[in-house]
């Protein structure tokens with residue numbers, strides 16, 4: 001079990017330097033999984049207009065793939081002013097939380113699947129001074145969130161089965177995004193706590209219109225950003241495709 005340590009000051013999820021998108025406020029989080037791993041520092045520099053960076057840590061068990069871990073996050077941290085969201089696609093995240101926080105993550109996103117004591121895991125993330133995010137695989141129902149809504153800062157709806165970049169967006173997840181966005185709005189109305197609803201998988205300008213209409217405000221995008229020769233233009237295109245949410 002990870003022992004909580006002292007609080008650290010983390011970056012704001014809404015950094016003042018990030019421009020407000022022309023249409024509706026939306027956070028683009030390029031996923032480094034799609035970057036050129038031989039040139040990670042320059043790849044990070046190429047997405048400097050994005051307010052968040054999404055860092056997929058994969059263990060080869062929770063998902064079939066293995067990506068990168070805390071030493072890579074730590075090495076990249078001094079080279080970016082963006083908000084770092086470490087998405088732990090691992091079985092039992094608990095033993096790794098302190099190392100991820102120490103590596104410089106501003107938010108740690110864990111899966112509602114594969115973590116036995118999610119309430120405690122989220123508590124520890126907060127005690128480590130990070131924002132706490134949860135992710136849901138496509139087969140996981142919205143109901144899995146009912147007992148943790150008040151504890152989370154961010155909810156990430158997987159619109160592909162996790163493990164690989166470049167997969168096809170699952171439109172069947174749209175009603176789930178809308179339900180979660182409604183729950184987040186209710187939470188904000190009840191206690192003022194803002195829960196950011198995000199999506200991950202197959203995000204491009206066309207699917208951005210769908211997921212933002214359903215209420216998503218944070219977009220994880222791998223191939224749509226790193227597969228584009230002009231990353232700033234790709235980020236702009238996603239921001240520009242965002243629609244105001246229609247939740248009723």
Ligand SMILES: O=C(CO)[C@@H](O)[C@H](O)COP(=O)(O)O
Nearest residue numbers: 162163164165166202222223
């Ligand atoms: O976590 C994952 C996949 O498991 C994602 O973060 C991917 O990196 C998204 O890639 P694209 O679907 O945008 O290419």
